[in-house]
Amino acid sequence: MIPDQEGPATPSGADKFDDEHYPGYTMGRAADMLGTTQGFLRSLDEAGLITPQRSAGGHRRYSRHQLRLATRVRELVDQGTAIDAACRIITLEDQLHEAQRLNQPQRLNTLD
16 A cells, blocks of 8 residues: 555654554454454455564564554445455555645646
């Protein structure tokens, strides 16, 4: 997915609290926070929307950014959208957002 911000590859200390891409949540904790199952999170990985990092022991670890994406999928699924379709919708929304962000400076220059 498109990251919202760029930062150091491996944040340290207090930076981890502010880094929304830091994989600070286990699969169990992430599922509890989202009110969903671990299988739901695995299905997002299989669909290619979220690729969690792995701990040294091979356990999935999720970031706040990934949990926000999972929440968006969950909302669409709860409304009756298939998981694959919901993942595609979110991917397209993110692509549109990124294109708009990149085009914003060009629009401002044409107004001058």
